[in-house]
Amino acid sequence: MSGSDHRGGHxxxxxxxxxxxxxxxELADAGIEVTLLEGRPRLGGLAFSFKRGELTVxxxxxxxxxCCTAYRWFLDRVRGAELAPLQRRLDVPVLDVAHPGxxxxxxxxxxxxxxxxxxxxxxxxxxxxxxxxxxxxGRAALALRRLDPADPALDGLDFATWxxxxxxxxxxxxxxxxxxxxxxxxxxxxxxxxxxxxMVFKTGLLSENGAADIGWARVPLGDLHDSLxxxxxxxxxVRTALRTRxxxxxxxxSGGWLVRTEEETIPADTVVLAVPQREAHxxxxxxxxxxxxxLLDIGTAPILNVHVVYDRKVLKQPFFAALGSPVQWxxxxxxxxxxxDGGQYLALSQSVAQDDIDEPVSLLRGKxxxxxxxxxxxxxxxxxxxxxxxxxxxxxxxxxxxxxxxRPGARTDTPGLYLAGAWTAxxxxxxxxxxxxxxxxxxxxxxxxxxxxxxxxxxEAA
Ligand SMILES: Cc1cc2nc3c(=O)[nH]c(=O)nc-3n(C[C@H](O)[C@H](O)[C@H](O)COP(=O)(O)OP(=O)(O)OC[C@H]3O[C@@H](n4cnc5c(N)ncnc54)[C@H](O)[C@@H]3O)c2cc1C
Numbered sequence: 508m509s510g511s512d513h514r515g516g517h518x519x520x521x522x523x524x525x526x527x528x529x530x531x532x533e534l535a536d537a538g539i540e541v542t543l544l545e546g547r548p549r550l551g552g553l554a555f556s557f558k559r560g561e562l563t564v565x566x567x568x569x570x571x572x573x574c575c576t577a578y579r580w581f582l583d584r585v586r587g588a589e590l591a592p593l594q595r596r597l598d599v600p601v602l603d604v605a606h607p608g609x610x611x612x613x614x615x616x617x618x619x620x621x622x623x624x625x626x627x628x629x630x631x632x633x634x635x636x637x638x639x640x641x642x643x644x645g646r647a648a649l650a651l652r653r654l655d656p657a658d659p660a661l662d663g664l665d666f667a668t669w670x671x672x673x674x675x676x677x678x679x680x681x682x683x684x685x686x687x688x689x690x691x692x693x694x695x696x697x698x699x700x701x702x703x704x705x706m707v708f709k710t711g712l713l714s715e716n717g718a719a720d721i722g723w724a725r726v727p728l729g730d731l732h733d734s735l736x737x738x739x740x741x742x743x744x745v746r747t748a749l750r751t752r753x754x755x756x757x758x759x760x761s762g763g764w765l766v767r768t769e770e771e772t773i774p775a776d777t778v779v780l781a782v783p784q785r786e787a788h789x790x791x792x793x794x795x796x797x798x799x800x801x802l803l804d805i806g807t808a809p810i811l812n813v814h815v816v817y818d819r820k821v822l823k824q825p826f827f828a829a830l831g832s833p834v835q836w837x838x839x840x841x842x843x844x845x846x847x848d849g850g851q852y853l854a855l856s857q858s859v860a861q862d863d864i865d866e867p868v869s870l871l872r873g874k875x876x877x878x879x880x881x882x883x884x885x886x887x888x889x890x891x892x893x894x895x896x897x898x899x900x901x902x903x904x905x906x907x908x909x910x911x912x913x914r915p916g917a918r919t920d921t922p923g924l925y926l927a928g929a930w931t932a933x934x935x936x937x938x939x940x941x942x943x944x945x946x947x948x949x950x951x952x953x954x955x956x957x958x959x960x961x962x963x964x965x966x967e968a969a
Contacts, residue, residue: 515539515957516776519766521753521790524552525939526927527781528736529581529946534777535743537954537961542773543745544766546752550740551732553902554939559895562844563727566897567812568836568856570690574710574718575940577947580965585735593722600824601686603635604881605831611635617716623648625716635682635830640675644683647673652713656706657934662911666704667696682830687711690828690836692936693808693858693903703906703936723826725843756780756790756924764923777957779949781927784904795919805913805930806905809898811860813875814840816893820851821885833857834878850892853879864898871896903937904930917948922956925949 515538520531523545531543549555556565571578573593582588599615616629626648630641650673654661666688670680680696691707692699711719724731740747748768755767756778764775780787788802796802826838836856846852855875857863863871872894880887904910914932917925927949928942935941947965954961 515954515959517542517774518777518779518953519544519764519773519775520779520781520927521756521766522552522781522786522928523547523550523747523749524781524928525554525578525581525732525942526929526946526949527552527779528732528740529577529943530779530781530925530927530950531740531745531747532584532743533947533950533961533963534779534953535740535745537950537959539777539954539957539959541743541745542775543740543747544751544753544768544773545747545749548750549729549733550736550747550749551729552942553899554728554732556727556729556733559893562816562846562852562893563729564814564844564897565724565728565812565840565854567810567899567902568723568838568840568854569728569939570721570723571939572711572718573720573722574714575722575938577943577965578939579722581939581943582731585731585739587731587735590726590731590735591722591724594720596717597719597721599721600827601633601635601682601830602827602882603682603830606635610882617719619716622713622716623652626712633683636679640679643674643676644679647675648708648713651705651708654701654705654709656702656709658702659911661702661705662700663908664701665697665908666699666701669701669704670696684708686828686830689858690856691938692906693810694906695859698859699906700908700910702911706934707936723838727843753782753790757792758921762922775923777923777925777953779925779927779953781946781949783901783928784930787926787928791919792921792924795921795924796915797920801913802915805910806907807901808858808903808905809860809864809900810902811857811863811871811899812897813855813857813871814852814893814895814897815855815876815879815891816846816850816852817886818850818890818892819885820849821879821883821889822851822853829878829882832878832882833874834882837879837882855879858902860898864900868894868896906936917945917952923953925953 517540520543535541597617604610613634617625764778766773784802840854841852916932927945929937931945933941933944
């Protein structure tokens with residue numbers, strides 16, 4: 508396969524996660540002949556679904572925000588936007604079960620007012636902070652607005668120290684900053700680079716009035732990231748090979764590339780490695796990056812999902828966040844999973860899961876079921892029909908201070924070879940948004956080198 512009849516030659520994209528699928532679509536849309544190679548039997552990488560009896564289960568609850576313009580472009584591109592709609596307006600129920608007067612519900616909501624007033628009313632009424640704490644949040648938010656997340660100096664600092672400097676108490680960090688930050692960064696404020704935290708909070712809460720409105724799939728993730736993605740790739744003329752692990756890539760004398768799998772050797776003019784950082788390190792030819800070992804210094808962090816099927820409905824809201832409990836975020840996945848017999852299926856999304864990730868199911872059951880009964884009175888009389896966990900040990904890169912120095916851009920030092928993946932230098936933490944942005948960045952860099960710059964609606968992502 509040489510692709511000689513296509514202007515721009517043949518591109519091979521390695522890795523069929525969101526980054527690789529995006530790269531393949533964007534290159535194919537520009538008229539390049541593309542082959543996409545994925546080691547697993549499905550597309551979607553870290554955001555996928557599987558069958559468990561009658562249930563279709565996501566490996567992990569995924570949400571996105573209205574400000575995730577690249578991921579929203581992706582949803583549109585694969586014709587999946589209405590299957591993963593956004594809230595009309597941000598509204599997060601936050602239930603504190605440690606409140607001395609008994610469980611107390613608060614809400615983080617926005618109004619239709621302009622930034623930053625859109626959150627002021629909700630903050631003023633947020634019951635989980637004292638009056639003084641709420642006032643100090645306002646001051647920190649204004650200071651956050653003045654930060655430039657791309658400033659390399661911020662990358663080396665940690666978010667908790669900065670929050671402390673702006674008078675944020677341990678309670679404010681727990682009930683507000685970490686409540687959001689743990690779920691979006693997969694790290695506590697102490698563990699997070701100030702640059703990445705500023706990126707999340709500034710873009711999500713302080714850029715546009717609706718920026719933090721939450722969206723999530725009402726169908727299994729695999730419907731979006733595998734089935735619909737595959738359909739879009741096929742329609743764009745991409746050759747997709749699943750169960751096809753790339754074992755080696757090498758440069759030819761004439762400046763092209765050979766991509767080796769266990770089955771075949773594929774010649775290519777352009778190669779995009781859209782695989783996790785460790786795999787990218789293993790495949791990069793000598794000289795492609797000045798200091799390739801930096802990729803191995805990018806740490807990873809786990810996410811655990813706890814799945815519970817009750818024999819009846821125990822939660823009325825589509826989701827909520829918990830305080831004063833090891834439970835973090837709880838989502839109702841009943842409809843999405845295909846459960847139709849009157850039971851309810853809840854998924855608990857547990858980020859920063861270092862303490863739980865290797866614990867046996869029996870221990871996790873003993874830990875989380877009583878907590879759910881504490882949070883949801885209706886769960887007390889309900890029968891648990893199924894309990895299981897999904898463990899993603901390397902769910903995200905760890906957004907530790909200094910990680911920005913380690914993340915390479917899309918271009919390597921070798922012509923025709925590019926990198927993509929949520930872990931590359933997109934300015935975003937390890938999210939679907941970062942993955943899609945990285946894919947667009949890699950595709951645009953490749954197209955520019957081929958003399959085929961393309962004005963994409965999200966060109967600013969590059
Ligand atoms: C449990 C969990 C919850 C999450 N929650 C959220 C959330 O709520 N919101 C959000 O935005 N993000 C969330 N994320 C993060 C998000 O899923 C990832 O950032 C994103 O999917 C990464 O996409 P990627 O394409 O960069 O990498 P990956 O998904 O890792 O894709 C890389 C692909 O490369 C393939 N591959 C590797 N080596 C080879 C090889 N040699 N040959 C061929 N193929 C190869 C892999 O099989 C894989 O499919 C979550 C992640 C997890 C695990």
